[in-house]
Amino acid sequence: MTTDLNDLFTLLRFASVSTDSNHNADTRAAAVWLTDKLNSIGLQAALHETARHPVVIAKNKHIAGRRTVLLYGHYDVQPAEPFSEWRTPPFEPTIVGDRIWCRGATDNKGQLMAHVAGLKKTLGEHGDLPVNLICLFEGEEEIGSPNLKPFLEAHRQELKCDVVAISDTGMVAAGQGTFTYGLRGVACCEIIARGPTIDLHSGIWGGAVANPVTMLARLVASFHDADGKVQVAGFYDDVRPLAEWERTEWRKLGETEAETKQITGAPELFGEKGFTELERRWARPTAEVNGIGGGWQGEGSKTVIAKESFVKFSFRLVPDQHPDDIIKKVTAHVQQHQPPGVRFEVKLGHTGFPYLMDPTSPLGLAAQNALVKTFGDKPALIREGGSIPIVQTFKDVLGVDTLLLGLALPDCAAHAPNENFPIANFETGIILNQNLLRELAR
Amino acid sequence: MTTDLNDLFTLLRFASVSTDSNHNADTRAAAVWLTDKLNSIGLQAALHETARHPVVIAKNKHIAGRRTVLLYGHYDVQPAEPFSEWRTPPFEPTIVGDRIWCRGATDNKGQLMAHVAGLKKTLGEHGDLPVNLICLFEGEEEIGSPNLKPFLEAHRQELKCDVVAISDTGMVAAGQGTFTYGLRGVACCEIIARGPTIDLHSGIWGGAVANPVTMLARLVASFHDADGKVQVAGFYDDVRPLAEWERTEWRKLGETEAETKQITGAPELFGEKGFTELERRWARPTAEVNGIGGGWQGEGSKTVIAKESFVKFSFRLVPDQHPDDIIKKVTAHVQQHQPPGVRFEVKLGHTGFPYLMDPTSPLGLAAQNALVKTFGDKPALIREGGSIPIVQTFKDVLGVDTLLLGLALPDCAAHAPNENFPIANFETGIILNQNLLRELAR
Numbered sequence: 001m002t003t004d005l006n007d008l009f010t011l012l013r014f015a016s017v018s019t020d021s022n023h024n025a026d027t028r029a030a031a032v033w034l035t036d037k038l039n040s041i042g043l044q045a046a047l048h049e050t051a052r053h054p055v056v057i058a059k060n061k062h063i064a065g066r067r068t069v070l071l072y073g074h075y076d077v078q079p080a081e082p083f084s085e086w087r088t089p090p091f092e093p094t095i096v097g098d099r100i101w102c103r104g105a106t107d108n109k110g111q112l113m114a115h116v117a118g119l120k121k122t123l124g125e126h127g128d129l130p131v132n133l134i135c136l137f138e139g140e141e142e143i144g145s146p147n148l149k150p151f152l153e154a155h156r157q158e159l160k161c162d163v164v165a166i167s168d169t170g171m172v173a174a175g176q177g178t179f180t181y182g183l184r185g186v187a188c189c190e191i192i193a194r195g196p197t198i199d200l201h202s203g204i205w206g207g208a209v210a211n212p213v214t215m216l217a218r219l220v221a222s223f224h225d226a227d228g229k230v231q232v233a234g235f236y237d238d239v240r241p242l243a244e245w246e247r248t249e250w251r252k253l254g255e256t257e258a259e260t261k262q263i264t265g266a267p268e269l270f271g272e273k274g275f276t277e278l279e280r281r282w283a284r285p286t287a288e289v290n291g292i293g294g295g296w297q298g299e300g301s302k303t304v305i306a307k308e309s310f311v312k313f314s315f316r317l318v319p320d321q322h323p324d325d326i327i328k329k330v331t332a333h334v335q336q337h338q339p340p341g342v343r344f345e346v347k348l349g350h351t352g353f354p355y356l357m358d359p360t361s362p363l364g365l366a367a368q369n370a371l372v373k374t375f376g377d378k379p380a381l382i383r384e385g386g387s388i389p390i391v392q393t394f395k396d397v398l399g400v401d402t403l404l405l406g407l408a409l410p411d412c413a414a415h416a417p418n419e420n421f422p423i424a425n426f427e428t429g430i431i432l433n434q435n436l437l438r439e440l441a442r
Numbered sequence: 443m444t445t446d447l448n449d450l451f452t453l454l455r456f457a458s459v460s461t462d463s464n465h466n467a468d469t470r471a472a473a474v475w476l477t478d479k480l481n482s483i484g485l486q487a488a489l490h491e492t493a494r495h496p497v498v499i500a501k502n503k504h505i506a507g508r509r510t511v512l513l514y515g516h517y518d519v520q521p522a523e524p525f526s527e528w529r530t531p532p533f534e535p536t537i538v539g540d541r542i543w544c545r546g547a548t549d550n551k552g553q554l555m556a557h558v559a560g561l562k563k564t565l566g567e568h569g570d571l572p573v574n575l576i577c578l579f580e581g582e583e584e585i586g587s588p589n590l591k592p593f594l595e596a597h598r599q600e601l602k603c604d605v606v607a608i609s610d611t612g613m614v615a616a617g618q619g620t621f622t623y624g625l626r627g628v629a630c631c632e633i634i635a636r637g638p639t640i641d642l643h644s645g646i647w648g649g650a651v652a653n654p655v656t657m658l659a660r661l662v663a664s665f666h667d668a669d670g671k672v673q674v675a676g677f678y679d680d681v682r683p684l685a686e687w688e689r690t691e692w693r694k695l696g697e698t699e700a701e702t703k704q705i706t707g708a709p710e711l712f713g714e715k716g717f718t719e720l721e722r723r724w725a726r727p728t729a730e731v732n733g734i735g736g737g738w739q740g741e742g743s744k745t746v747i748a749k750e751s752f753v754k755f756s757f758r759l760v761p762d763q764h765p766d767d768i769i770k771k772v773t774a775h776v777q778q779h780q781p782p783g784v785r786f787e788v789k790l791g792h793t794g795f796p797y798l799m800d801p802t803s804p805l806g807l808a809a810q811n812a813l814v815k816t817f818g819d820k821p822a823l824i825r826e827g828g829s830i831p832i833v834q835t836f837k838d839v840l841g842v843d844t845l846l847l848g849l850a851l852p853d854c855a856a857h858a859p860n861e862n863f864p865i866a867n868f869e870t871g872i873i874l875n876q877n878l879l880r881e882l883a884r
Contacts, residue, residue, distance in 0.1 A: 019740075019741060019742035019743070019744070020740070020741060020742075021741075078744060079738075079740065079744055081738075081740065081744075082641075085640070085641070143742060143743075170646070184645060186645065186745070188743045188745070190743075195708055195709070196706040196707045196708045197706070197707025197708075198527070198706070198707060198855060198858045198859065198860070199524075199527070199857070199858045199859065200706055200857075200858060201828060201856050201857040201858065202728075202730040202732055202756055202758070202857075203626060203628065203756075203758055203826075203827050203828030203829050204612070204723070204826070204827050204828050204856065204857075205702075205706060205723065205827065206723065206728040206730045206756075206758050206827060207670075207713045207714070207719075207722035207723045207726055207728045207758070207827065208702055208706070208708075208711055208712075208713060208719050208722060208723050209702075209706055209708040209711055209712055209713075210670070210708065210710075210712035211730055211731055213662070213731040213733070213734045213753075214662060214663075214665070214666065214730075214731050216659075217658075217659040217660075217662035217663050217731070217734065217753075218659075218662070218663040218666075220655075220656060220659035220660070220663075221656075221659050221660040221662075221663035221664075222663075223656070224656065224660075226781070228649075228652070260647075260650055260651075264638040264639070264640070264642055264647060264650070264651055265638045265639025265640060265749075266637055266638045266639075266650075266651040266652065266783055267637070267783060267784070267785060268652075268782050268783050269650055269651055269783070270650075270651055270652035270781075270782050270783035271649045271650060271651075272649070277649075277650050280649035280650060281646070281647065281648065281649045281650050284649055286644075286648040286649045288644040288648045288653055288656070288745075288747055289653055289655040289656050289659070289736075289737065290644055290737050290738050290743060290744060290745055290746055290747075290748075291655070291736065291737035291738035291739055291744070291746075291748070292655050292659065292734055292735065292736050292737060292751065293734065293735050293736075293739050294731075294733065294734050294735075295731065295732050295733035295734060295754070296521075296523075296732050296733035296754060297733055297735050298461075298462070298521060298523065299461060299462060299463070300461035300462075300585060300791075301461070301585075301630045301632075301732060301754055301756065301791050301792065302461070302520060302521055302523075302732060302733070302857070303628070303630070303730075303732055303756045303857065304732055304733075304857055304858070305730055305732075306732075306733070307707075309734065311655075311659075312737070312738060312743055314644055314645075314648075314743065314745045316644070316645055316648050316649070339668070339712075340710045340712050341708055341709060341710050341711070341712035342709070343709060349742075349743050350743065384645075384646070385645050385646045385647065385648060385649065386643060386645030386646050387645050413640060414643050414646065415641070415642075415643040415644075415646075415744070415745065415746055416640050416641045416642060416643065416746065417640065417641065418640070
């Protein structure tokens with residue numbers, strides 16, 4: 001195993017699940033290790049405290065007249081549950097075939113460490129980098145980066161830069177360089193339905209009172225029509241229509257349905273009429289249930305009417321939807337659908353803005369050149385369905401665009417059991433980092 | 443503490459949760475203890491194996507010419523989850539105020555042990571009972587008594603009797619003797635919705651595939667109209683209308699809404715139009731969700747599209763609905779509502795027939811007399827919403843009616859956290875047992 005791969009494995013072993021306070025020590029340990037690693041390759045790195053998980057900052061010696069590039073990544077990961085679905089231990093990196101299997105392998109530790117290895121290589125070869133570099137690696141991406149904006153604001157001067165670069169998105173296919181110029185935003189909330197103050201025997205009381213699970217299911221059903229179009233009033237008001245060049249560019253990527261069915265295992269694809277699958281995923285908003293629960297969860301049956309039930313929603317947003325506006329409309333929808341016998345409560349979760357940049361800007365073209373030098377062909381120009389809310393934060397606070405040069409394949413299972421990262425993508429990522437800094441230096 | 447109360451406490455301490463195989467040893471230990479107890483008071487008791495939990499049988503010496511009474515009870519209990527809702531330990535009986543708080547205190551250990559104490563008292567006072575007695579205490583009532591019918595069939599001769607008596611139902615109010623002449627039946631099933639073969643990132647894939655939780659919620663919503671009337675085709679076809687004397691008798695019980703709101707804590711009552719609350723609970727069928735689950739259940743958010751989701755349903759049935767027919771109609775409903783992108787599967791659970799007897803039959807009048815002697819006033823004549831499917835089994839296999847002389851109060855929280863049983867009801871139950879055998883001996 002190469003030293004670089006060994007470093008990645010060390011980082012993967014920290015179970016840095018940012019949403020779960022039981023993993024606070026693991027999350028911190030990952031940040032400490034990363035700081036030491038960045039110092040060891042010749043950067044000046046330091047760990048910065050926030051209200052929750054620390055931010056790691058590293059720099060080379062900045063020289064006036066050079067471009068300043070901020071390289072962003074995150075060392076936190078999603079929870080690994082359900083553990084029983086994993087074919088390898090979720091926090092012990094394991095090579096099977098030509099891939100590394102581990103929570104965080106692709107999102108984001110594998111991509112982050114490819115860049116770190118690229119920096120190490122260039123520093124080893126040339127003693128310096130062609131640009132002024134700032135590494136900013138945070139530990140709260142998977143919980144919506146609550147402390148990053150205040151951190152950027154507090155360190156605005158030290159973090160002043162010309163552009164941000166991130167590898168936390170996807171490639172349309174193995175070996176196909178991919179430039180992501182747009183992302184969906186996100187708005188999360190949980191809705192709780194409360195009825196009786198105790199769980200009731202459903203034989204004795206059934207027929208007398210409203211069932212919180214049934215009423216919540218009816219509410220969930222009110223969010224879509226039969227074709228999956230969202231029924232929240234005003235939900236689509238601010239959606240910017242797709243540009244014709246985008247539809248053309250995306251059609252060039254070919255038919256994706258068969259591949260999507262193969263990766264997801266879904267028996268059929270499903271969604272809003274009038275849009276292709278890629279258009280629905282990249283440029284149309286959604287209302288997805290991420291979790292529902294209430295009443296008896298165990299083996300066999302327990303004939304109760306549960307006193308409460310919950311559903312967790314996330315809404316993916318596209319330009320020019322505003323997360324706060326969507327949450328307001330969703331809250332109004334819930335209130336309008338308040339049935340008798342239960343009470344709904346909306347608890348707000350994290351939010352993030354959608355993002356869109358011009359891929360033909362000078363920096364966009366530099367990124368495309370780096371992709372050509374690394375992969376050979378003209379890169380695919382895409383948007384993505386996921387959210388990296390901090391991209392908008394970088395725009396707002398630092399006033400710069402973000403270049404999204406993803407290294408994940410569609411079947412890398414980010415956020416799912418059996419997350420994985422091809423060793424080849426890790427190695428290509430090292431070269432991409434070198435090419436990117438060289439192109440941005442021009 | 444009296445010896446009788448001490449015996450009850452001992453039985454309550456066995457966590458005899460029949461649905462949970464982790465509690466098999468506790469369930470068996472309860473049966474063994476009960477067998478010993480019945481032998482110790484002067485009956486001939488023995489434990490009989492079944493495919494799962496044992497049946498305890500005890501008899502006095504039978505004398506020709508006397509009536510034979512089969513006294514039924516169950517020593518198994520519902521699960522105690524959610525544990526966090528209990529104000530006292532769920533399996534350590536605790537006296538607070540004038541009640542005993544414990545899982546099983548009312549359903550059914552408290553009522554069962556009142557009868558056992560009554561038998562002990564009569565045997566102590568007279569050396570014998572006025573009737574030929576058969577005690578039959580099973581350990582599978584809370585899972586639908588799967589092995590009781592085969593057991594009755596195999597022991598038809600030894601269990602030959604004139605009538606069955608059970609205390610496993612309710613009193614309409616403290617001190618008000620109550621004769622239950624009807625019960626609802628039950629049919630349980632679980633419906634599973636399967637979509638993708640792995641949990642998916644809801645940002646990357648949201649919009650491309652159907653969400654199993656959303657689709658299951660839409661299915662749940664299709665089971666009722668906005669007023670709670672069941673929408674499964676043919677569901678009400680075989681419902682026998684309420685007799686006019688029943689509606690009159692039940693109206694005498696007065697307004698129940700305020701009490702039901704107080705006990706359940708429901709903000710409003712809810713249900714099918716055109717029926718009073720008691721009519722809805724006692725003589726109308728229902729479709730209740732007992733549990734729903736799918737996707738992220740933990741703290742915070744995890745933005746996944748879950749690969750599957752489940753819902754557990756129980757249908758309460760009234761004469762002359764047939765459980766198998768209802769399950770067939772429900773299965774057809776699920777198939778008719780099969781959406782694209784997910785697959786529904788119906789898993790069958792336990793079933794039981796509804797029951798109805800004539801409270802003015804000679805045995806019904808004997809039971810009413812015993813209630814008058816115990817409580818003073820004419821008993822309330824009611825049906826109940828819960829199910830005791832074995833009542834129909836006794837009718838089918840042994841050819842006899844069942845007398846239901848309940849001792850539970852509406853706020854005893856059967857099946858719920860903080861289940862309890864008034865000490866006074868335990869003591870009255872002892873006297874009721876003595877009066878009942880005396881009246882049935884006439």
